[in-house]
Amino acid sequence: MTDVTTERTETAPRVRPTAPKRPWTRDRAETLLFKVLRWVVIAFFLVATLFPFYYMVLLSLRTIQQFLLDPANLSFFSKASAGGYTAVLKPASKGGQGFLIFLRNSGIVAILTVLVTLLVSVPGAYAVSRLKFAGHRQVHALFLAVYLFPSILLAIPLFAFFTRLRLRGSLLALVIVYISQTVPVSIYMMRNYFETIPRSLEEAAMVDGASRLVVIWRVSLPLAKPAIMATSLYVFMIAWNEYLFALLFLVEDRAHWTVPLGLALLSGSVEIPTTVLMAGSVILTVPILILFYLTERLLTEGLTSGAEKG
Amino acid sequence: MAGVVTEGVVTEGRRSRRGPLARREARAGLALISPTLIVVLVMVIIPVLWTLMLAFQNVRLINLRQTGLFGNYTLENFTNVLTSPDFVSSLTSTLIYTVGGTIGSIALGLVAALVVRHPFRGRAVVRGAMLLPYISPVVAATFVWEVMLSPQFGITNQIGTKLLGWKRAVPFLSEQTGHLSLFGAHVNVPTAMLTVIAFEAWRYFPFSFLFILARIQAIPGELEEAAKVDGAAPSQRFRHIILPQLSGVIAVLAVLRFIWTFNKFDDVYLLTGGGAGTQVASVRVYELLTSQADVGGAAAQAMVLAAVLMVCLLGYFALLGRRNKEGSA
Numbered sequence A: 001m002t003d004v005t006t007e008r009t010e011t012a013p014r015v016r017p018t019a020p021k022r023p024w025t026r027d028r029a030e031t032l033l034f035k036v037l038r039w040v041v042i043a044f045f046l047v048a049t050l051f052p053f054y055y056m057v058l059l060s061l062r063t064i065q066q067f068l069l070d071p072a073n074l075s076f077f078s079k080a081s082a083g084g085y086t087a088v089l090k091p092a093s094k095g096g097q098g099f100l101i102f103l104r105n106s107g108i109v110a111i112l113t114v115l116v117t118l119l120v121s122v123p124g125a126y127a128v129s130r131l132k133f134a135g136h137r138q139v140h141a142l143f144l145a146v147y148l149f150p151s152i153l154l155a156i157p158l159f160a161f162f163t164r165l166r167l168r169g170s171l172l173a174l175v176i177v178y179i180s181q182t183v184p185v186s187i188y189m190m191r192n193y194f195e196t197i198p199r200s201l202e203e204a205a206m207v208d209g210a211s212r213l214v215v216i217w218r219v220s221l222p223l224a225k226p227a228i229m230a231t232s233l234y235v236f237m238i239a240w241n242e243y244l245f246a247l248l249f250l251v252e253d254r255a256h257w258t259v260p261l262g263l264a265l266l267s268g269s270v271e272i273p274t275t276v277l278m279a280g281s282v283i284l285t286v287p288i289l290i291l292f293y294l295t296e297r298l299l300t301e302g303l304t305s306g307a308e309k310g
Numbered sequence B: 001m002a003g004v005v006t007e008g009v010v011t012e013g014r015r016s017r018r019g020p021l022a023r024r025e026a027r028a029g030l031a032l033i034s035p036t037l038i039v040v041l042v043m044v045i046i047p048v049l050w051t052l053m054l055a056f057q058n059v060r061l062i063n064l065r066q067t068g069l070f071g072n073y074t075l076e077n078f079t080n081v082l083t084s085p086d087f088v089s090s091l092t093s094t095l096i097y098t099v100g101g102t103i104g105s106i107a108l109g110l111v112a113a114l115v116v117r118h119p120f121r122g123r124a125v126v127r128g129a130m131l132l133p134y135i136s137p138v139v140a141a142t143f144v145w146e147v148m149l150s151p152q153f154g155i156t157n158q159i160g161t162k163l164l165g166w167k168r169a170v171p172f173l174s175e176q177t178g179h180l181s182l183f184g185a186h187v188n189v190p191t192a193m194l195t196v197i198a199f200e201a202w203r204y205f206p207f208s209f210l211f212i213l214a215r216i217q218a219i220p221g222e223l224e225e226a227a228k229v230d231g232a233a234p235s236q237r238f239r240h241i242i243l244p245q246l247s248g249v250i251a252v253l254a255v256l257r258f259i260w261t262f263n264k265f266d267d268v269y270l271l272t273g274g275g276a277g278t279q280v281a282s283v284r285v286y287e288l289l290t291s292q293a294d295v296g297g298a299a300a301q302a303m304v305l306a307a308v309l310m311v312c313l314l315g316y317f318a319l320l321g322r323r324n325k326e327g328s329a
Helices: A002-018 A026-060 A064-069 A083-089 A099-130 A139-148 A151-164 A171-196 A199-207 A212-223 A225-241 A244-250 A259-266 A274-294 A296-304 B002-055 B076-083 B085-115 B123-135 B138-148 B155-162 B191-216 B221-229 B234-262 B266-272 B281-290 B295-328
Strands: B178-182 B185-189
Touching (some): A026 B138, A099 A171, A099 A212, A099 A274, A099 B002, A139 B002, A139 B234, A151 A171, A151 A244, A151 B002, A151 B295, A171 B002, A225 A274, A259 A274, A274 B123, B076 B085, B085 B281, B123 B191, B191 B234, B191 B266, B234 B295, B266 B281, B281 B295
Antiparallel strands (some): B178 B185
């Protein structure tokens, strides 16, 4: 009897260390919960963002018969064919959809937009960040105004204006319109960057007798290269993806359609197989994705610089 | 006397020494900003004023060439717009769409930023994937959604009817009101509107995600460490440490997303064409302009749209200002 009791009292302290060291607190419960939840949420986001694009590529590699027979088949390894791509790229005269011409148009519009936007906004951004001139503080309000008005509101008079000039169907008119949409955001992105370049560098060159323009060209622009690259890409994306103005201006002449316009207009027709248009979607999306992921860090930093200040 | 004179000379000398430089700087500044100003003036300000003029004129697409500065001004367009039975419903859908899309995209962006804020293997890949919806062209994204949601062969309805036991295929983009039975309760849901809002949230959360992530990573780690030592649970740390630090960036995002969603045209137009109860205001302007060829009416509708947006923003800033004042008091 006595032995047993002593054994018990002896074992009791030995048991205690194996019991949970930390009590089951709210902190511990939540930490565990969020640890699990975090991966569930990450998985959810991955599926939500990647699946539509997987589906796009998948369908672009099927024939329409395969797709309609078994629409729920999501396996990548069942009989891929590149037929959709040749059908969508072939010129309309040869029974295709003529996306090659749309690609050319989109390319011309996007590249011209980038060049002219830079030509206008680089000096503008420099002036806003460096030089004191009457009204340099009010420039912001002006830019905000650009985004306050819906593009459809601007579209009405521009539509009328270019109709009068008989320029409405031309790619040039589209470029001019795009510039007005891209210049404000370009200035915003580059201004932040110019402000991080130390003034002393420029002042040193000025003391050496260089003029303002020479200083900009030789000192400021080379330093601002990353920001200029990022801005160019962003502008390229805007011009490449744009739909409303392309629709209003170019709808009448198929030879002038851009890729987004061509895809949107053709997707309304019943005769063109969905899988062929999916190939068109891939063709529209891939150039942007390549450009973006080549330069991702540059771009996201350019866009959000200044957000850290809160 | 002498003192006054020298004082005058000194100030004059200083002014003349500083003057030319400042003036030259001002001149250079104006010269460099002038291309921008010209672009904004010609492509934005004049068009806005022109729209205002068109809104007060009886202009149709056919007589557009003849209308000039001194046309017959009338209030007819505005009375037509404001008394039209579609006006209220269009405005309501615009507001529902805007508020839903804004909240949805910011909430998703916040959650996304919270789950990738700490480094882990494959974080760069996850982060890159999350930007996909935002950078992909809107026409391609809407087309894939359309095919995915198609009632006949879309993958969503395939999975729903074959695996999840849905009784019928759901026409996500063409059904105005759907009936949903949850636990025996029957609810009417605006199917197409919810789909369009979901698209908006899906497509634009990366934008909020980028900004919120940048801000979160600038929060000094010691703050959270200190709270951890004091025994604050993760949810408490989020509520009392992280969220207050993010309020600034979230307020800015709310304004930006509200403006952009309110003015949004292509997403809705490409998904539903404005049908099934999703005729948001900008789609209505487009319809007036193209299918009804009523330029004056479209201009008036667009102006009303801009005015409503302005009122919403003023209200928001007033609210924000009052809250800030209360916070500091």
